[in-house]
Amino acid sequence: MIWSRRRRRRREALLDEAFLRRLARLRLAALRAAGGRREGLRLGARSGGHIEFREHRDYTRGDELRAVDWNVYGRLDRLVVKTFVREEEAVATVLLDASASMAGEKFELGLRLAAALAYLALGAGDRARVGLIGGRVPGGERVARAGPLARLPFLAGTGEFPRALAFLAEAEAEGPTHLAGALALLAAERSTREAPGTVLVISDLWEEGPFLEPLAVLAARRAAPAVLHVLSPEELSPAFAGPVRLLDAEGAPAQELELSAESLASYRESLGARVARLRAFAAGHGARYHLVGSDRPLEETVLAYLRRGGLVA
Numbered sequence: 530m531i532w533s534r535r536r537r538r539r540r541e542a543l544l545d546e547a548f549l550r551r552l553a554r555l556r557l558a559a560l561r562a563a564g565g566r567r568e569g570l571r572l573g574a575r576s577g578g579h580i581e582f583r584e585h586r587d588y589t590r591g592d593e594l595r596a597v598d599w600n601v602y603g604r605l606d607r608l609v610v611k612t613f614v615r616e617e618e619a620v621a622t623v624l625l626d627a628s629a630s631m632a633g634e635k636f637e638l639g640l641r642l643a644a645a646l647a648y649l650a651l652g653a654g655d656r657a658r659v660g661l662i663g664g665r666v667p668g669g670e671r672v673a674r675a676g677p678l679a680r681l682p683f684l685a686g687t688g689e690f691p692r693a694l695a696f697l698a699e700a701e702a703e704g705p706t707h708l709a710g711a712l713a714l715l716a717a718e719r720s721t722r723e724a725p726g727t728v729l730v731i732s733d734l735w736e737e738g739p740f741l742e743p744l745a746v747l748a749a750r751r752a753a754p755a756v757l758h759v760l761s762p763e764e765l766s767p768a769f770a771g772p773v774r775l776l777d778a779e780g781a782p783a784q785e786l787e788l789s790a791e792s793l794a795s796y797r798e799s800l801g802a803r804v805a806r807l808r809a810f811a812a813g814h815g816a817r818y819h820l821v822g823s824d825r826p827l828e829e830t831v832l833a834y835l836r837r838g839g840l841v842a
Contacts, residue, residue: 543644543698552648555828585609619655620683620726623647624711625700627664630735632702635759635823638830639731640697642757645831646729647684647693656683659693662711662732665701672696676714677707706736712743719750731757733764734807741810748815755817757834758807762824765800767793 588597588608596610625643627636643659650657660680666672671692673680681696708730715728728747734740734756744754804820811818819834 543640543694548641548644551827552645555645555831556649556652585611619650619653621646621650621655621657622660622680622715622726622728623650623657624660624662624678624680624715624728624730625697626706626708626730626732627661627666627700627702628706628708629703630706631664631733631759633761635733635761636702638821638823638825638827639759640700641827642731642759642830644694644697645827648687648690649831649835651684651687651690654686656685657693658683659696661700662730663704663707665703666699675718677711678714708732708734708736709738709740709743712740712747716743716746716750719747719752727753727755729755729757731759733760734758741807741814741816744811744816745814753817754811754815756807756811756819757830758804758818758820759823760820762822765822767796 585598585601586609588610598609598611601607601609623643623646625636625639631639647657647659658681660678663677666674666679671682673682681692684690684692712730728744730744741756744756747754808818808820810816821830821833
């Protein structure tokens with residue numbers, strides 16, 4: 530019953546007009562940051578699309594004769610060739626970690642981040658889809674499931690955005706982390722023949738082992754992987770002191786600890802080293818990495834991510 534009420538409140542918050550107006554303002558802010566260029570909002574690498582004429586240039590030795598504009602030659606007795614530009618599309622896959630460790634403030638921000646980034650991609654004319662890794666997943670015959678992954682099909686245009694919102698509004702964070710397995714499945718599914726695009730993962734990354742290795746595989750298969758690392762203020766800078774009992778949201782045994790200034794300093798040092806390793810791994814494998822506190826405003830977080838990724842000016 531409590532879960533049902535919480536889900537209902539979330540659905541109302543994601544689907545109400547106030548949130549949609551926030552997304553519209555965010556898109557305008559991103560457009561301004563991109564210098565007014567709609568393509569500056571694109572989250573994914575571009576490919577495909579149709580070819581459009583750009584301009585003429587003088588014929589040079591080695592140009593193909595089929596590129597010569599013979600109409601111009603007939604009128605002006607001048608050899609010129611046509612040049613073209615490919616009007617390309619981009620695709621973006623936004624995946625949200627729905628494990629129990631994300632429950633609460635982190636998951637609520639993650640839902641809004643996933644919605645906002647999908648909205649920006651669709652508004653820029655790209656195709657986008659949203660998905661969940663683990664957790665309690667909404668039903669529906671259009672939801673594709675593979676192991677811990679549940680995804681909508683690719684959507685096109687903001688007219689289909691309500692489908693993404695409805696999907697996210699039904700989700701609930703629970704159960705263990707499946708990040709490594711989910712990303713490995715995605716990497717295994719992806720063919721080098723597919724159009725390149727962004728695979729954006731929103732997660733607290735509390736998983737042991739080489740869980741980001743599949744990002745390197747995705748990068749090798751023409752994807753542009755990216756990670757939004759979401760941590761709560763308590764995780765970023767805990768202020769507890771004295772005896773505490775730590776409960777693992779995903780079922781590991783509880784631990785009794787005595788938190789002192791020294792142990793807190795050690796934790797912060799360990800977290801800093803972990804973040805540095807994640808950032809270095811991302812940089813070394815063609816991925817983007819952005820750390821964000823779950824208490825940060827949605828608009829600030831999205832614009833900072835876009836700027837740091839070079840996606841807007």
